[in-house]
Amino acid sequence: MRQPDSIINQDTLTTLEKALGADRLQRDVELAPFTTFKIGGPADLFYEAKTADELYHALLVAREIDLPFFLLGVGANILIGDGGFRGLVIRNAAQHMEAWTEKSQVWAESGAIVYPDLIDLAVSNGLSGIEHYVGIPSTVGGALWQNLHFLSPPPERKRTMFIEEVVLEADILTEEGDRRTVDVDYFEFGYDQSILHHRRDVVLSATFQLEPGDEARMREIMAANLDWRSKRHPPLDTEPSAGSIFKKIEGIGAGRLIDECGLKGTRIGGAEVTHRHANIMINRGGARAADVQALIAHVQKVVKRETGYRLEPEIAFIGAFDPPPTTEPIRVPKEDGMISAEERAA
Numbered sequence: 618m619r620q621p622d623s624i625i626n627q628d629t630l631t632t633l634e635k636a637l638g639a640d641r642l643q644r645d646v647e648l649a650p651f652t653t654f655k656i657g658g659p660a661d662l663f664y665e666a667k668t669a670d671e672l673y674h675a676l677l678v679a680r681e682i683d684l685p686f687f688l689l690g691v692g693a694n695i696l697i698g699d700g701g702f703r704g705l706v707i708r709n710a711a712q713h714m715e716a717w718t719e720k721s722q723v724w725a726e727s728g729a730i731v732y733p734d735l736i737d738l739a740v741s742n743g744l745s746g747i748e749h750y751v752g753i754p755s756t757v758g759g760a761l762w763q764n765l766h767f768l769s770p771p772p773e774r775k776r777t778m779f780i781e782e783v784v785l786e787a788d789i790l791t792e793e794g795d796r797r798t799v800d801v802d803y804f805e806f807g808y809d810q811s812i813l814h815h816r817r818d819v820v821l822s823a824t825f826q827l828e829p830g831d832e833a834r835m836r837e838i839m840a841a842n843l844d845w846r847s848k849r850h851p852p853l854d855t856e857p858s859a860g861s862i863f864k865k866i867e868g869i870g871a872g873r874l875i876d877e878c879g880l881k882g883t884r885i886g887g888a889e890v891t892h893r894h895a896n897i898m899i900n901r902g903g904a905r906a907a908d909v910q911a912l913i914a915h916v917q918k919v920v921k922r923e924t925g926y927r928l929e930p931e932i933a934f935i936g937a938f939d940p941p942p943t944t945e946p947i948r949v950p951k952e953d954g955m956i957s958a959e960e961r962a963a
């Protein structure tokens with residue numbers, strides 16, 4: 618549902634049109650198509666930055682005139698409210714990339730797509746270190762924000778690997794308005810964590826330090842990881858989602874708790890806890906952000922009551938949210954023949 622009071626006045630519009638180009642600034646753009654959940658109302662203003670310099674410029678202007686803004690990657694870790702976003706959404710489409718084989722490095726603007734674009738560039742240049750993250754929807758900026766992670770290669774799959782292991786440095790615009798190069802330590806990476814969660818810094822581009830690798834072996838790891846994912850995660854094209862909804866609980870597993878509480882297949886409106894993976898909610902078609910919020914609250918309530926654990930959402934909530942519906946959840950049965958991630962793990 619549209620929030621009635623846009624905060625954009627004529628002065629703001631004139632300043633932005635002058636700075637970014639009247640033909641590049643769009644009004645009332647539906648955000649759902651720009652997210653993997655396919656949920657979210659309109660942005661008052663929408664601008665696509667096609668280079669790191671355009672991104673830098675747009676951020677400076679928005680900050681100068683004190684206009685609320687949101688920087689959007691591929692929208693794979695967020696839920697945008699049905700009321701949309703009051704202010705400017707900057708979609709990061711700055712995707713220039715280069716491979717520097719003599720130094721075993723790849724450099725990319727922060728809107729570059731990790732898979733397939735950046736991984737293909739690295740692997741086809743014989744550079745190893747980011748092939749592990751195949752199949753995960755993400756821009757380079759989003760990957761640094763969340764410290765992208767996945768399991769180490771088969772057959773052992775003995776540990777979780779993090780993108781921080783290959784980050785050398787990044788060009789950022791700091792919260793204070795300085796443009797500077799920072800090294801990996803600056804980011805204070807953790808599990809699903811980086812300094813970007815706590816400071817309004819923005820990554821403009823990043824350099825990754827990789828190692829010479831055997832292309833055939835890298836392609837083998839990529840195929841194995843894609844196969845692993847396809848057997849455990851709902852396919853994004855037919856079952857849109859934002860990946861894991863709740864944060865990991867060390868040694869326990871958020872998904873395991875949800876599964877043990879019998880919550881798979883629980884549905885409110887168009888949002889459903891998928892039978893494929895207990896920690897993933899999918900958009901069954903026409904889901905509203907309010908449905909997802911109500912489903913999150915329901916799962917939290919049941920898990921707390923049954924196990925004592927408090928589940929915390931991993932995704933970010935962006936924009937204006939309507940009150941959740943008061944409809945009771947229903948439960949849909951599992952399709953015949955489906956093997957869930959939890960059954961595979963067991």
Ligand SMILES: Cc1cc2nc3c(=O)[nH]c(=O)nc-3n(C[C@H](O)[C@H](O)[C@H](O)COP(=O)(O)OP(=O)(O)OC[C@H]3O[C@@H](n4cnc5c(N)ncnc54)[C@H](O)[C@@H]3O)c2cc1C
Nearest residue numbers: 690691692693694755756758759760762765766820859860
């Ligand atoms: C099906 C599916 C599977 C997934 N599997 C995994 C997985 O295995 N491992 C994993 O780690 N994650 C996984 N995720 C989560 C998601 O892919 C990552 O969190 C990803 O890094 C999000 O990137 P994005 O570009 O979509 O960021 P968005 O969702 O668009 O944005 C997320 C946040 O990052 C901020 N941001 C974006 N760009 C920048 C920038 N340049 N500078 C500063 N802040 C920025 C945004 O403002 C926002 O606050 C999965 C998601 C889905 C949908």
